Amino acid sequence: MVGENLEQRIRAIEDRLEIYNLIAGHPPSADTGADYYAEAVYTEDGVFDRGADLSGATGNEAIAASLKSPGHQAAIAGGLAHFTGLPHIALDGDRAIVTSYLQILAPHKSGEPIEVPNHGSSRGYHIHRVVTNRWELARTASGWKIKRRTIRLVDGSQPSRDILRGALEAYAERA
Amino acid sequence: MVGENLEQRIRAIEDRLEIYNLIAGHPPSADTGADYYAEAVYTEDGVFDRGADLSGATGNEAIAASLKSPGHQAAIAGGLAHFTGLPHIALDGDRAIVTSYLQILAPHKSGEPIEVPNHGSSRGYHIHRVVTNRWELARTASGWKIKRRTIRLVDGSQPSRDILRGALEAYAERA
Amino acid sequence: MVGENLEQRIRAIEDRLEIYNLIAGHPPSADTGADYYAEAVYTEDGVFDRGADLSGATGNEAIAASLKSPGHQAAIAGGLAHFTGLPHIALDGDRAIVTSYLQILAPHKSGEPIEVPNHGSSRGYHIHRVVTNRWELARTASGWKIKRRTIRLVDGSQPSRDILRGALEAYAERA
Numbered sequence: 062m063v064g065e066n067l068e069q070r071i072r073a074i075e076d077r078l079e080i081y082n083l084i085a086g087h088p089p090s091a092d093t094g095a096d097y098y099a100e101a102v103y104t105e106d107g108v109f110d111r112g113a114d115l116s117g118a119t120g121n122e123a124i125a126a127s128l129k130s131p132g133h134q135a136a137i138a139g140g141l142a143h144f145t146g147l148p149h150i151a152l153d154g155d156r157a158i159v160t161s162y163l164q165i166l167a168p169h170k171s172g173e174p175i176e177v178p179n180h181g182s183s184r185g186y187h188i189h190r191v192v193t194n195r196w197e198l199a200r201t202a203s204g205w206k207i208k209r210r211t212i213r214l215v216d217g218s219q220p221s222r223d224i225l226r227g228a229l230e231a232y233a234e235r236a
Numbered sequence: 237m238v239g240e241n242l243e244q245r246i247r248a249i250e251d252r253l254e255i256y257n258l259i260a261g262h263p264p265s266a267d268t269g270a271d272y273y274a275e276a277v278y279t280e281d282g283v284f285d286r287g288a289d290l291s292g293a294t295g296n297e298a299i300a301a302s303l304k305s306p307g308h309q310a311a312i313a314g315g316l317a318h319f320t321g322l323p324h325i326a327l328d329g330d331r332a333i334v335t336s337y338l339q340i341l342a343p344h345k346s347g348e349p350i351e352v353p354n355h356g357s358s359r360g361y362h363i364h365r366v367v368t369n370r371w372e373l374a375r376t377a378s379g380w381k382i383k384r385r386t387i388r389l390v391d392g393s394q395p396s397r398d399i400l401r402g403a404l405e406a407y408a409e410r411a
Numbered sequence: 412m413v414g415e416n417l418e419q420r421i422r423a424i425e426d427r428l429e430i431y432n433l434i435a436g437h438p439p440s441a442d443t444g445a446d447y448y449a450e451a452v453y454t455e456d457g458v459f460d461r462g463a464d465l466s467g468a469t470g471n472e473a474i475a476a477s478l479k480s481p482g483h484q485a486a487i488a489g490g491l492a493h494f495t496g497l498p499h500i501a502l503d504g505d506r507a508i509v510t511s512y513l514q515i516l517a518p519h520k521s522g523e524p525i526e527v528p529n530h531g532s533s534r535g536y537h538i539h540r541v542v543t544n545r546w547e548l549a550r551t552a553s554g555w556k557i558k559r560r561t562i563r564l565v566d567g568s569q570p571s572r573d574i575l576r577g578a579l580e581a582y583a584e585r586a
Contacts, residue, residue: 068423071245078252078427085324086407088337089400097411098404099288109395109429132529139527140392144321144337146494149435153454162494166339166366166515167333167527168391169504177314178366179307184340186363186390188536189527191492192514215442215536216518217490225439229448232436233404236447246420253427260499262574263512263583267565272586273579315567317541319496321511325566341514341541345564352517352539354482356465361514361538361565 077150080157080198080203088143088163094134096125103207104199110211112220142166142186148196151226154164157205159196161214163206164187193224244334252325252382255373263318263338269309271300278382279374285386287395317341317361323371324403332380334371337405338387340364366390368399427500427557430507430548438493438513444484446475446559450561454549460561462570472499477512492516492536498546499578507555509546510578541565 083102090098103121111117118124127133132147150233168185169184197209213221228235258277258393265273277297278284286292293299303309322334344359372384389398401408427432433452440448453459453471457494468474477483498511521535547559563571576583 067242067417067421069369069527070425071242071249074242074421074424074428076251077243079247081322082324082504085322085428086403089335093397093400093402093404095404095407098407099411101407115440115529117491126280127529132311135528136530137397138392140390141527141530142337142390147322147431147435147439147497149432150332160435160439164494165307165527165530166363166390167525168366175362175364177316177340178310179290179302179305180311180316180340180364183364187525188363188516188538189530189533191518192538194393196298203461215490215492217488222443222487225443226445228436228439229443229445232445232448232451233424242417247415247422250420253424256497257499260497260510261578264499264510265577268572268579269576270576270579270582273582276582276585297575312572313567315565316549317512317565319541321542322497331554341538341565343541348518350537350539352491352515353485353490354480355486355515355539358539360543363538377455 073152076152076157076200076205080150080152083149083198083205083207084148084159084161085144085197091128092137092141094137096110096126096128099128100126102163104127104201106206108209109131110209113212114214128190140168148194151228155200156229157196157198159194161194161196162168162215162223163192165192165196178183195224195227211230241242247326251327251375251380255325255327256323257322258370258373258382259323259334259336263320266303269303269312271303272280273300274303275300276378279376279403282382282388283384285384286291287388291387308348309391315343326403326406330375332371333402334369334373335399336369336371337390338367338369342369368396370399370402375378398404421501426502426507426550426555428510430500430502433548433555433557434498434509434511434546438495440486441478441493442491444478446478448475449478450475451553455510456552457557459557460559464564464565474534474540482499486517490518490521498544501578501581504552507548508577509544509548510574511544511546512565513544515542543571545574545577 107168109117144164146162151158166186192212195211215221248269319339321337326333349357367387370386470527476486477582494514496512516536542562545561565571
């Protein structure tokens with residue numbers, strides 16, 4: 062028989078691993094336009110807040126639909142790549158706050174190709190955007206889902222730093 | 237006594253953590269030319285498929301040997317860096333499919349150095365390649381090993397998106 | 412009742428997840444100047460060794476204070492972003508060696524903006540530095556802490572490769 066404490070510990074571990082996969086699944090979905098993924102991982106009233114300069118969406122169906130927009134499809138056809146770093150997970154029972162960095166990459170369309178031995182010739186890629194992400198997650202009957210994802214551009218201004226500070230809250234309180 | 241179910245859960249967790257380390261060990265091995273690593277982590281009949289434009293290899297010994305090729309050694313001497321994002325792991329008993337993004341970086345050889353306060357002066361790095369990776373893994377008596385690794389360049393064409401969709405299969409089936 | 416072996420396995424798993432969070436917390440602390448984080452996660456005699464070309468610090472208080480230096484604050488105001496790949500963790504009881512890659516990014520201050528459909532217009536970012544990191548960690552009464560962090564620039568020279576080889580030691584010994 063598994064004691065309750067042990068069950069809770071193992072469950073918390075499994076939660077964290079499931080959350081890593083949820084975050085790791087985002088770039089493949091964004092770069093293939095997988096609306097079925099967005100529909101499955103956002104809650105019905107989920108919010109994707111991209112800041113003042115880009116259009117977000119509310120509701121898992123609207124967020125999913127945005128992946129099928131002509132603009133997004135054009136970006137995919139151009140070689141869009143979302144690239145995520147190691148996320149920080151703050152798990153609290155049936156809720157979790159994930160803080161992560163994301164690069165949005167695109168191939169250079171012009172310029173001189175560069176050769177790297179054993180790695181071919183390439184015009185390379187540019188980092189189009191670097192954003193910080195705050196993912197507010199909730200446990201549901203069908204797994205962990207996104208209630209709100211907020212991204213802010215790293216441009217030296219305060220909003221992206223506000224997101225980052227969210228990962229350090231436990232340390233700020235103790236200080 | 238540990239129940240079978242509990243043992244299975246803990247083993248699955250340990251599997252996933254071992255797999256993260258396997259993927260995290262790849263960039264250090266590629267950037268130091270560690271043939272002993274490639275020899276240990278690929279199966280005897282393992283395949284490294286780099287697509288039509290770059291030469292792959294079959295068999296752990298051949299894959300290991302390619303890290304000692306003059307071309308690869310020249311790339312290392314030039315400051316090659318493999319940089320991996322957070323991988324997605326789909327574990328299924330003694331098999332696993334890992335989907336990940338990888339950047340291949342190299343220092344700029346020319347151009348004006350830029351100064352960033354408290355972070356020195358640098359000509360910077362260029363992103364030479366961005367590739368998607370599909371790792372087909374199997375549990376063996378000596379740990380998780382790579383049966384096949386397939387990489388495809390992110391250039392707006394279908395093959396790299398096919399790899400990415402592999403990470404989302406469970407969602408596609410339910411949709 | 413939990414057997415000792417089982418308790419050890421679960422504890423090792425929790426250790427690794429705590430260590431992932433420790434590494435994931437570093438970029439948010441560096442990019443917000445969170446001295447309270449550095450003070451909490453380094454040991455009192457902790458060392459941050461940045462190599463010969465950049466100034467490091469010794470002691471958690473001195474390391475924390477460096478995040479408040481005018482130079483570091485200027486870098487933050489310019490849009491500094493630390494971006495970490497998936498780290499390799501070698502856990503050995505109450506000690507751990509973590510090996511990771513880190514990019515240091517900054518927004519381009521000049522140049523033509525590029526438009527990516529559905530992803531706005533941007534001058535983009537440059538990769539200022541790519542460094543390898545060796546984190547020597549120890550378990551303490553208040554969690555895992557950093558005893559020594561060593562970074563070396565990836566520039567084709569030996570020191571950064573020495574750090575990377577540290578992640579592969581178990582494989583080198585068996586070879």
